[in-house]
Amino acid sequence: MSAIILDGKKLASQIREDLSSKISALQGTLPPALAVVLVGDNEASKIYVRNKKKAASEIGMICEVLELSSGIGENALLEVINELNSNHHIHGIIVQLPLPPHINPLHILSAISPQKDVDGFNPYNAGLLSCREDSAIISATPKGILRLLQHSDIELSGKHAVIIGRSNIVGRPAAILMLNQDCTVTITHSKTQNLQALIKQADIVIAACGSPKLVKKDWIKPGAVVIDVGINRLEGKLCGDVDFEEVSQIASYITPVPGGVGPMTVAMLLENTFEAFQKQAQTPHPQCHCHHCNHSL
């Protein structure tokens, strides 16, 4: 193996420690609070939510999980979101995806207050990112990828980044983020022709397609940087969208699965919540007379 491992687990742990010290140093105020809305009983979603709650608690952040029945209607769910929007003690709101098929996720994500939208999935924040506006809340997975690249001083300007996947939560925002970093970006998807030939041209590959070990050694330009977002189960073991054993022989840098992008995603969600808390703390809540708000923030 010749590639340098981009150790997301280690960097994420440093970021969490830093956030933890910042939260312990807060005086005279309640800690930042994240609300996680979980609809239905999708097993994978339950695990993701449990991990987020654990990670938040470990750094002293409040994490309230609202477990709602899969039968909840869209209007009732919108009411829950509106209540969270107007609750001054909640600074970040995430709705765990996927939602049951009778609920349009875009209606729900659009209803989250952009200031509390710590997943960055509200079209308003996605739009700000597209417009290169610094105030955008950037969704956690692409933000985590960028942080990993920057932490290893990997040059991005002028590089050709090929993204595999165009989902609203990973592929698209990752492509825009790379474009904003002055990469030349190619976005690929399931209808792309000559996927392998396009990837072979990439200086940076971001694989986010949910297809186990799809990307092989002979697809990769020697020295390319390979970011594997995929989380798949193959023969009972976790693996990414990249054939790590093979590709690590030819790439310059590579993320492992597990221990790469996954932990960075959680760390960035916590960071987004902390930053949302800081911004909201600068805005007083004139109508609120509860004893917490009378503390200096």
Ligand code: NDP
């Ligand atoms: P989606 O299923 O929403 O999107 C997958 C995308 O990949 C689609 O755009 C699809 O194309 C494209 N695609 C699928 N197969 C191929 C193929 N053979 N060649 C080219 N493109 C293909 O998945 P997500 O974006 O939500 O997630 C992608 C992966 O990342 C999953 O494994 C998921 O578990 C993982 N993930 C990991 C996270 C982390 O923190 N590490 C966070 C979020 C997701 P089309 O649009 O044409 O259907």
